[in-house]
Amino acid sequence: MTLFFIVTLNGLTLAALYFLAATGFSLIFGLMRTVNMAHGALLLLGGYVGFSVVEATGSWGLGVIAGGLAAALAGALVQFGILGWMQGDELRQTLASIAISIIMADLMLWHWGGITYQVTLPELLSGGQRLPLLGVGYASIRLALMAFALVIGVALWFLIQKTRFGAVIRAGVDDQAMLRALGFPIKRIFISVFALGGMLAGMAGVVAASALSIAPGTDLQFLLSSLVVVIVGGMGSVGGAALGALLVGLAEQYGLAYAPTYGAVFTFAIMVLVLAVRPQGLLGRAEK
């Protein structure tokens, strides 16, 4: 039974990370129809920058913010400098973002090398917690990570449902042409949403580097998980990303614990199943 609880908690940890990574991806896709293949690279960049800042300043919070900002800036630059010029041509954007991710991954390998990094944890988060009821001990950072994902999820929901900026984003998802016709600066909105998505990815990168570790290849792992999460949960919806992340994270950990050599198949099976029953994803809306 202890194993089951631990595996469930591991699954929730992973789900929290996947949620953080996938919401940005899903948001960008929902608004702009851009499949940002460089999303994993943005996440890894955030992680590396966060690590370097934590090493330099010793402050974990500063590292998370710096990682988020670095990835936000990189995301805004990518949209402003490259993807924005081919808006509407989705295949070209996808290919261009693949090129960007290849270049970014290679330059990061150059600068940070091929070693695995783990961010030094602050005192408060470094130990473990004995959980009441379940009777198992669990790392504080991972519990904090779940709380962090919850907070981000709620904040994002508030931003999208309750603020003016969120209303503009939702309008853009529903009818981009009308939003443009009403005179909204769509280019600027796109760049800010890209920055927002990048920031979420960058923060996820720092958190991933704290709770687990990061290395070259982490970008691919999170790009894939983001893809599967939004395919399962539905594109462009925060709730969908949360549900998808939960399913994928838990399936991956149960798979790893109970059928170690076929773990990857579980994730994949969920995706195929969802595609067969609901091609638009569990919480996604059907394309017109």
Place this chain on the structure above:
Amino acid sequence: MKNAPLLAVLLALPLFLNDFWLTQVATRALILGITALSLSFLATYLGVVSFAQAMMAGIAGYTIAYFGPNTVAIGWELPFWLSIPLALVLATLAGALTGLVARRSRGIYAIMITLAIGVAFFYLTRQNYSLFNGWTGFSGVRAPQVFGLNLRAPVPLYLMTLAVAVAALVLVAGFVRSPLGLTIQALRDAPGRVRALGIPALGPIVAAFAFSGFIAGAGGILNVWYNERISSFSVGLGPIIDILIICVIGGLRHPAGAFIGAIAFVLLETFAVDLIDRDRFNTLIGLVLLAIVMLAPNGLQGMAAALVARLRPRAATPKTSI
């Protein structure tokens, strides 16, 4: 046969090239071209960009390794005249299954789903030891000896690869002119109308993916003989992206683009060392890809076609593109 002179030159290549050029450049480009052809076939005629071609090629390669001579003591040995058809059948099946999963998806959705399939297969090969031997994979895979002729020797390997490449191109050309091939192109151009005519879409889509799996499988078999080993790295994101890069550089709108792109890719890979640090090859290829995507979306083949059309404005018939 307007391509006869080109074919004659290609057949005569072993007379001019040394082993390095013949094997490392010409043969390798042809093998990559065959696998890339399976993608540009799908992209050109079904309008779907698939990231699962490396998976299909990998399944054929793993089948050859598992059922052939290898040095890791996994699998059992079958004669090559059994293992080759088996590999092709499995690759075709993998293609059909991919088509079945991605049947309702177009455009970017198809990209995401096939990418997820491709990468999931990569993780499976890395985790699983009973069938795929995990990280290490299979080594010591040998091409068969036929009538005392070693098919891995430079000239036989080149000629065999050339034959397969020509056969694949002829097959593609024949396939797209068949009723099934026409249905596939109709599905690309006007899926709604095809359904309105009462033609079921599932069969043709699955068939197109299966056919591309067959071609990718042929490339995969040659590739495992060429490399004499296969591991999870042969089906990872690197090869997945390489196949795509080859098609994009060559041009995604024409089957020949696959081979043009493969030659450009191999030349770049072989001689990039002279230009930049070998470790930064990925940056170079990423920049090339970015430049092609931004400046010449139809690739080298598209550039050449546009150039020809400009030089002979009257003689050339305008090519209808999608």
